[in-house]
Amino acid sequence: MLVKPKKNFLQRFYLVEVIKGLGITMRNLLFAPSVTIQYPEERRKYSERFRGMHYIKATNGVENCTACMLCPTVCPAECIHIEAGERPDKEKYPVKFEIDVLRCCFCGMCEEACPKDAIKLSTIYEMSQTTRQVYEKDFLLEQRGNK
Amino acid sequence: MPKCIIDGREVEFTPGQNLVEVAKKVGIQIPFFCYHPGLTVVAQCRMCAVEIEKMPKLQTACSTPAADGMVVKTRSEKVIQAQKATMEFLLINHPLDCPVCDKAGECDLQDFSFKYGDAYSRYTEEKRTYLDLDMGPVIKKNMNRCIHCTRCIRFGTEVAGIHEMVAVRRGNSTEITTVDGRPLETDYAGNYADLCPTGSLTLKDFRFKKRVWFLKRTSTICEGCARGCNMTIHQDNNVIYRCTPRENMEVNKYWLCDEGRFNFRYVNEESRVTVPMARGEVDWDAALAAARNALSGKKVAVLVGSDLTQEEAQLLLQFVPRHLGEAPLYHFGTPGIRSPQDDMPADRILKRKSKTANLHGLEKLGLKGFEALPSGTQAVLLVRGGRARLPELKGVVTVGVGVFRADEAQGFAAVLPGASFAEKDGTIVNFEGREQHLRRAINPPGQSKLLSEILMVWANSKGGTHV
Numbered sequence: 001m002l003v004k005p006k007k008n009f010l011q012r013f014y015l016v017e018v019i020k021g022l023g024i025t026m027r028n029l030l031f032a033p034s035v036t037i038q039y040p041e042e043r044r045k046y047s048e049r050f051r052g053m054h055y056i057k058a059t060n061g062v063e064n065c066t067a068c069m070l071c072p073t074v075c076p077a078e079c080i081h082i083e084a085g086e087r088p089d090k091e092k093y094p095v096k097f098e099i100d101v102l103r104c105c106f107c108g109m110c111e112e113a114c115p116k117d118a119i120k121l122s123t124i125y126e127m128s129q130t131t132r133q134v135y136e137k138d139f140l141l142e143q144r145g146n147k
Numbered sequence: 148m149p150k151c152i153i154d155g156r157e158v159e160f161t162p163g164q165n166l167v168e169v170a171k172k173v174g175i176q177i178p179f180f181c182y183h184p185g186l187t188v189v190a191q192c193r194m195c196a197v198e199i200e201k202m203p204k205l206q207t208a209c210s211t212p213a214a215d216g217m218v219v220k221t222r223s224e225k226v227i228q229a230q231k232a233t234m235e236f237l238l239i240n241h242p243l244d245c246p247v248c249d250k251a252g253e254c255d256l257q258d259f260s261f262k263y264g265d266a267y268s269r270y271t272e273e274k275r276t277y278l279d280l281d282m283g284p285v286i287k288k289n290m291n292r293c294i295h296c297t298r299c300i301r302f303g304t305e306v307a308g309i310h311e312m313v314a315v316r317r318g319n320s321t322e323i324t325t326v327d328g329r330p331l332e333t334d335y336a337g338n339y340a341d342l343c344p345t346g347s348l349t350l351k352d353f354r355f356k357k358r359v360w361f362l363k364r365t366s367t368i369c370e371g372c373a374r375g376c377n378m379t380i381h382q383d384n385n386v387i388y389r390c391t392p393r394e395n396m397e398v399n400k401y402w403l404c405d406e407g408r409f410n411f412r413y414v415n416e417e418s419r420v421t422v423p424m425a426r427g428e429v430d431w432d433a434a435l436a437a438a439r440n441a442l443s444g445k446k447v448a449v450l451v452g453s454d455l456t457q458e459e460a461q462l463l464l465q466f467v468p469r470h471l472g473e474a475p476l477y478h479f480g481t482p483g484i485r486s487p488q489d490d491m492p493a494d495r496i497l498k499r500k501s502k503t504a505n506l507h508g509l510e511k512l513g514l515k516g517f518e519a520l521p522s523g524t525q526a527v528l529l530v531r532g533g534r535a536r537l538p539e540l541k542g543v544v545t546v547g548v549g550v551f552r553a554d555e556a557q558g559f560a561a562v563l564p565g566a567s568f569a570e571k572d573g574t575i576v577n578f579e580g581r582e583q584h585l586r587r588a589i590n591p592p593g594q595s596k597l598l599s600e601i602l603m604v605w606a607n608s609k610g611g612t613h614v
Contacts, residue, residue, distance in 0.1 A: 068246030069358040084355035092247040092355055115246050 048147075051108045051121040054099050056140045063141060064118035067094040071110035071119050079103035080110060097137040101127065111147075120147045149215035154222060158213075166208035166219060167195055177221055178230065178259045180237070180344045181296035182209035185401040186305055192237070192296050194259065196229045197221045205229050227263075234264030237294045240274050240319075241345070248292065250346030252359040256294060277322060283330030285405055286339050286348050293347040295321050299339045306402060307333040308495060323347070335496065337408040338401075341391055352409060353389045365588035366393055368575060370454055370534050370568040371407030373490050373501040375577035378403055380411065380569055380588040387411045387569060387589060398581065404497055413533055414567045414589075418553045421593025424562040431594065434561050435605055438546045441560035445525035445544065447471050450517055452531025452549065453480035453503040456573025456585060459598045460505075460512050463530060466602045471528065477517035478509040480535040485516030490578055499578055503535050504568070508576030529559075530598065533567040548601060564595040571597055 010016050037044065057064045067084035079102075085095035110119045122145030148159040153170050160169045165188070167177050180192035190210035197208045200218040205225065220226060238260060245251040277290035300312045300323065311325050311332060325331060331339070339348045362381035369376040369390070376399035381389045390411055392403035413419065423434030449467050451460055460478075467474050480503035484490055487510050490501040517538055520527070526544040529537070533550030547556055549565035556562045570591045574582050591597065596604075 066246045067355070068251075069361075070246070073358070073360065086355065091244075 046123055046125070048123065050123045050125070051106045051111075053122050053124040053127050053144065054101070054104075054110075054135060054140055055120050055122055055142060055144045056097065056118050056137070057120050057147075058141060058143060062090065063093065063137075064116045065094050065097065066090075066092045066116055066118075067097075068092075068115060070113040070115065074109045074113040076107060076109065077103045077105045094137060097140060099135040099140065101135050102132055120145055122147070149213070151213045151215065151217035151219065153219045160213045162212070164213055166197060166206075166211050166213055169213045170208065170219070170221060175221055177208045178255075178263055179209055180255055180259075180294060181298060183298050183301075183342060183401075186298060186301040189297060189301070192294065193233050194230065194237070194263075196226060196233070198223045198226050230263040231265055234260055235269070238264065238268065239270050240291070241294065242274060242291050244292075248289075248346035249349045249354060249359075250292075250343070254346060255344035275319060280324070280328040281330060282325060282348075283332075283336065285336040285351060286331055287351045287354055288324075289347055289349070290322055290324070291347075292345045293323055294345055295323065296344055297323070298342045298344070299323065299348060302338060302342055303333065306338070306496065307335045309333050312339075334404050334406065334494070334498070335402060337403065337405045338392070341401075350389065357383055357388045362388060365569075365586050367569070367586045367588060368504065368583045369403065369407035369410065370504040370532070370575070370585070371404065371410045371502065372493070372497075373499040373504060373506050373578040374398065374497050375504055375575055375581065375583050376403050376407055376497060377583070378407065382569075382588050385589045385592070387414055398577070398583075399497055402497060406498070410534065411569060413550070413552070414569050415592075416552065419564075419592070420551045420553055420556050420562050421564050421591075421595050423564060423594060424556060425560065431563075431596075431604065432608070434563055435608065438548075438561040438563060439605070441544045441546050442471060442526050442528060446521075446523050447474040447526045447528060448520050448524045449474050449476045449528045450530065450538065451476055451478045451509065451514060452529075452535030453478045453501070453506040453509050454532035454534040454568065455505060455509070455530065455549075455598070456532075456571065456575055457505065457508045457512065457582075458573045459530075459532075459571075460509055460514065462599055462602055464512065466606065467528075470606060474528070475521060476514055478506070478514040479517040479531075479538050480506055482536055482538075485518060486510065487578070501578075504577070505575040507578055507580065508574070508582075511576060511580075526560075530565075532565070548598065550595075563601050564591075564593065565601060566591045566595055566597050570595070 067082050069082055072080040072082055079100040081098045082094050083096035084092055087093060108121055111121055124144055150157050150159050153175055156173050158169050158173050167179060167182060170177050177195045179195040181189055188210045190207040195208040196205040198220040199206050251257060279288045279290055282288045303312045304310045313326055315322050315324060340350045361383045365380045367380055369378045377393040377395040378390050379393050380387055390408050392401055394401050422428045423431050425434045425437030451463055467476060481501050484501045487507050490499055490506060493500045524543055527540055529545055529547045531549040537555060545559045547559045547562045550567045551562055568585055569588045572587050573585045576582050
């Protein structure tokens with residue numbers, strides 16, 4: 001059963017309560033500090049450990065990745081697809097390294113699992129695309145962070 | 148039965164059993180590298196050291212037969228210390244390349260290092276390295292990872308019957324290699340990769356294809372010959388990546404020949420017909436209609452591949468009299484092998500001369516071996532699982548049911564794609580009369596169907612315009 005709260009006459013008188021409410025609104029409007037910023041002119045400073053767009057770290061132009069498959073193993077979203085291969089200067093390397101970024105949940109577990117310090121999440125967060133993008137190896141090899 | 152006490156637990160054993168086996172009975176794991184139940188005992192890795200009461204020093208469990216009243220400790224202070232020291236010693240020259248190594252995930256060295264070893268290495272000197280020679284088409288060697296357990300050497304001399312792996316030089320510079328660096332000759336070379344407790348010997352065929360922890364295993368039987376070796380199919384996402392032997396002391400012990408191990412390749416092959424064909428790709432209705440058209444009103448013979456299961460053959464025995472009249476049935480499989488008497492051992496280890504698994508089972512069902520078509524035969528219904536060698540058929544209309552390569556099915560009036568040994572359940576009978584079960588590991592690819600489904604549709608549908 002719904003119990004109606006008891007109200008006195010002033011509370012039942014509509015106008016008083018409306019004016020009180022407007023008072024709160026005006027106070028917030030005029031005196032409260034603003035929480036928004038003028039993006040993209042203004043930008044927030046994020047932590048160095050922010051987990052944004054992926055990249056594969058390279059040392060002297062050679063990718064650190066040896067296609068050990070630990071990142072697809074640990075990935076909870078199953079968004080990493082690697083095919084391993086062999087080439088003269090590297091016993092095992094990823095022929096294909098794809099991240100289905102739409103599935104990625106940016107948990108950073110791949111970064112944590114990587115024994116070769118290869119896969120990294122940069123601080124770039126502007127990743128919107130007009131197509132359903134899968135990040136290919138060439139795209140991931142752009143060094144876009146200093147982790 | 149005599150009893151001994153391992154870690155405070157009383158274990159019964161049969162005299163002659165060594166401590167590793169006895170401990171395994173009660174679920175106590177004693178780590179080992181050089182010991183293998185199918186090979187002689189050398190006790191040189193020292194990993195299985197255990198403490199035995201009234202013995203002054205630690206003993207290697209693999210070379211110590213259990214004795215009545217023996218009191219063994221496998222996790223005492225002294226043993227743990229010894230295991231740690233052994234692990235450190237074995238890992239001195241072992242490279243830290245598990246991310247690259249194919250063995251990672253099923254590697255004894257990796258597992259025991261995690262369980263019994265130390266997480267840190269004190270070794271700061273340069274590790275020794277080797278240049279590896281090619282070892283033929285099956286095995287890829289990486290000597291840097293070797294821990295000199297000599298299992299491969301013993302396998303060669305004791306099982307494969309060929310002394311092709313040897314240890315040259317001594318001590319730190321020991322190298323396990325083939326005699327004069329020749330490629331491996333044995334037909335059982337795949338077992339070297341299974342035996343190796345590290346990633347020194349790995350399969351070239353499986354190299355970098357898949358990490359082992361992604362693979363799903365299905366226990367099944369090899370269809371390579373009439374022995375019917377027990378094996379495990381490793382599959383992921385409907386693709387077979389490799390086959391490994393499965394222990395069965397009465398059939399194949401721990402081994403599998405290369406022919407059987409790599410027999411699965413045709414299952415995933417590009418050229419396999421997985422769409423119904425009738426002079427070009429058609430749908431199932433049209434293919435069935437073409438098949439019935441091709442056989443109706445003609446004198447038909449039915450050739451049954453001896454790679455089919457008992458269940459499938461039984462189905463055909465019921466199907467043929469009802470739908471194809473008086474057509475005689477013959478089995479075919481290996482050229483020159485027509486009856487069980489022809490099926491002899493092909494070598495001294497496992498292989499049999501009949502290169503199909505169910506020759507003996509089909510004989511049991513009363514099928515006769517194929518020699519020549521009865522005179523006047525106009526059409527042939529060819530049913531096979533994928534392994535049986537097709538006989539030469541000339542001047543007859545042929546309808547194929549089962550697994551065919553595109554080039555084999557050239558000229559067939561119709562092909563109804565069927566399931567290979569990895570895609571069906573069933574019973575096969577090996578040369579000793581032992582009934583064993585095939586298990587379905589993957590789904591039939593494309594539009595392929597099981598033989599039971601094909602025959603059911605054939606029997607129950609009008610299937611076209613011919614009648």
